[in-house]
Amino acid sequence: MTSPTPHPQAQALLRRSNALGADPRNTNYAGGNTSAKGTDTDPVTGEPVELMWVKGSGGDLGTLTEDGLAVLRLDRLRALAGVYPGVEREDEMVAAFDYCGHGKGGAAPSIDTAMHGLVEAPHVDHLHPDSGIALACAADGEKLTAECFGDRVAWVPWRRPGFQLGLDIAAIKAATPTAIGVILGGHGITAWGDTSEQCEANSLEIIRTAEAFIEARTTDEHAFGPVLEGRAALPEDQRRARAAALFPVLRGLASTDRPQIGHYSDSAAVLDFLSRAEHPRLAALGTSCPDHFLRTKVRPLVLDLPADAPLADAVTRLKELHAAYREEYRGYYERHADADSPAMRGADPAIVLVPGVGMFSFGTDAQTARVAGEFYVNAVNVMRGAETVSAYAPIEEAEKFRIEYWALEEAKLQRMAAPKPLATRVAFVTGGGSGIGRAIALRLAAEGACVVVADRDADTAAKVAAEIGTADRAVAVTADVTDESEVAAALAAAALAFGGVDLVVNNAGLSISKPLLETTAADWDIQHGVMARGSFLVAREAARIMAAQEMGGDIVYISSKNGVFAGPDNIAYGAAKADQAHQVRLLAAELGAHGIRVNGVNPDGVVRGSGIFAGGWGAERAAVYGVSEDKLGEFYAQRTLLKREVLPENVAAAVFALTGGDLSHTTGLHVPVDAGVAAAFLR
Known part of the structure; x- marks a missing residue:
């Protein structure tokens, strides 16, 4: 059945929303809203009814679909002006929007719905x-x-979004018939037109003008x-290493x-801003547009040392500045809270700026962290423009607090789904490209982790x-775990991608099955190199x-029942797996002081989907047991108490059980x- x-x-x-949202010069991610008015048939009365389609709360113009639209009856929406209780109680009007809905479903109306419904124009962009x-x-x-636009665009003094x-905008439009839109003080733009x-075209005229x-x-x-002395961008390799x-x-x-979760940016705009003499003053003023500071907080934390200051000095100073930032933020809250x-x-802080190195942004997931950084780049662009034509003058701190701790924003946060x-x-996850490693990577991602x-x-x-998804959810790194420098580089890449690492799975492995007298020193070395040495290097x-x-954190070793079973x-x-098994005990004892838990998983032979078995180990073990290779999984299953074959997903489930929170006191x-x-029972 197709949708209507x-x-x-x-x-x-x-179409208009997607076109406008596709160009970051027009609006930021998830910012702004658009609307259209028209006539449809009321399914109850069969009579014509005036409706408004408007982008709902949340979502992004560039990717907006029909499901992201709220649909409201225009007569009921405009009738709200007659019961409006005044600006001190305007938040009550948001709940009233629910009584203006048409049909079933649709997105929740946003705080800007009144702007679109009350302005007498068939089409409106904000x-x-x-x-x-x-x-x-x-x-x-x-x-x-006035100087920029003449009578084509009017000015609206700052007012918090709402009814x-x-x-205000409706009154200014009615009083200024030559206007195609308005500049909203401290906020953004609104434009209108008779056709979409x-x-x-009017929106783009305002923006481009x-x-x-x-x-x-x-x-x-x-x-x-x-440019300030000592604040110029470090060379790229030094910059990335420092970051x-x-x-x-x-x-x-x-x-x-x-x-x-963190996101790092060393874009040219960020590095240039941080190299300049005015960046401390401007950063301290904070962002202005509500869409900006809701994601970036009212101001960033800025390191006040030269780019080439000793790393230890930078760390010490950042800790001092962080303590001061927390104290200042609490003061901001206490000054304005009631x-x-x-x-x-x-x-x-949501944004940390380090001259010569770049910007570090933070959020509850990688996309939120990345978008926070993008919004601060928007703020830098705004500061540059304002300082070019005049002086940057964001809205007052008290108004920022009214937005940040708005009851309607709090309600929106409360509606968010519980985190995974x-x-x-x-x-x-090492060895994450196939078999057990792939299954572990997919399971951890499904449970909410960012995965390297x-x-x-x-x-x-x-x-x-x-397979997991975009770079906000997973990145790939290449590393031979036996190579010390490659391991260090791979974990540095993890830090640059998401800010650090919390959960490490030592899964990389290989197998060569030979009796003692046929086992060469090379056979011994390669297996101990990957599993014993490799696990040690990654864990370190x-x-x-x-x-x-x-x-804190978790380190999980994918060992084997062969670490305790003499096959x-x-x-x-078997000796390499026994080495891994004892690393678990040694590291659990040593790293507990840091809140790092170290545990292991001992699988039996995982045949299906295994790169190890497909690479020759399966044929070797089948020969040892005198079965055909295609029957090896069945053979392993029949020698178990449960008569079940072990699959990669079973190992991944154990890793999640150890790291998902319920075994927080187990190491x-x-x-x-x-x-x-x-x-192979443990004794």
Whole structure:
């Protein structure tokens, strides 16, 4: 059964929204909203009814679909003006929007719904372009708006989004028949039109005219001042190495109140801003547009040391600045909170700026962290534009608090789905490109973790990462775990991707089945190199990151029942697995002081989907037991107490059981996943 075709006005609205949202010059991710009005048939009365389709709360214009639209009866929406209780109680009007809905389903109406419904125009756009916000946040924005646009665009003084702002814009449109839109002080732009095409053209005219106005006033004297000594960008290799070293420390600090995922950016815009003399002053003023500071907090934390300061000095200073930031944020909250304010949500920064290195942004997941950084780049662009034509003058701190701790924002946060068990955790899985490693990577991702898929084979690692999803959910790294430098580089890449690492799975392995007298030193060395040495190297580098984060962590070894079971013709493999098994005990004892738990999983032979078995080990073990290779899984199953074959997914389930939260007080444990091999019972 196919879905009904959207109303022509809704179709036009979606096309316009997607076109506007596809260009970041027009609006930021998930920012702004658009609407269209039209007539449809009331399914109850059969009579014509005026409707409005408007982008609902949340979502993104660039990817907006019909499901993201709220559909409201225009007569009921406009009738709300007659019962409006005044600006002091305007938040009550949001609940009233629910009584204006038409049909079933649809997105929840946003706070900006009144703006669209009350403005007498068939099509309305509300956007957050950097150029428009630059004028909106300039010290003399009203004068500049008139100078830039003449009577084509009017000025609306700052007012918090809501019903009264909708009334204000409607009144200005009615009083200014030449206007195609308005600049909203401290906020963004709104445009309108008789057709969808005209509305889009008017939005673009405002945006491009503002861009040209700013560009015409740009001079050789940089808006952010001259380059400061010691703040210029470090060379890329040094910059990335410094970022990888600092990021786990910063992530730990930013996670003081609740765990966070990080995102790193060394874009040219960020590095240039941080190199300039005015960046401390401007950063301290904070962002202005509500869409910006809701994600970036009112201001960032800025390191005040030269780019090449000793790393230890930078870490010490960042810890001092973080303590001061928390104290200042608490003061900000206490200055403005009243008895009805939501509880303080956390005093840690969402944005940390390190001159010469870049920007570190944080959020409850990788996308949120990345978007927070993107919004701060928008804020930098706004500051540059405002400083070019005038002076940057964001809205007052008290108004920022009213937005950040708005009851409606709190309600939106409360409606969010509960996080998955491994949300905010970064997992690093070796041998993640196939077999058990692939199953573990997929399971950890399904439970909410960001996953770094590490494998010697770059193609298989990339395929598994792509299978998981976008770079916000998984990245692939290439590493031979026997190579010390490659292991260090792979974990540094994990730190750069997500801010650090919390959950490491030592899974990389291989097997060569030979009796003692046929086992060569090379056979011994390669197996101990991958499983004993490789696990040690990965655990050591991961522990360094975890200790720097001060957030605890998990290290899981995929050992084997062969670590305790004396199977035939298996000296090198069994001894390497026994080495791994004892590493679990040794590291559990040593790393417990850092809150790092170390456990192991002991599978029986995992035949299906296993790269090890497909690479020759299966044929060798089948020959040892005198069965055909295609019957090896059945053979293993029949020798167990449960008569079941062990699959990669069973091993992955054990890893999740150890790391998902229910076994928070367990360390030094080996979990058998062998369907019951009595000879491998732990004693």
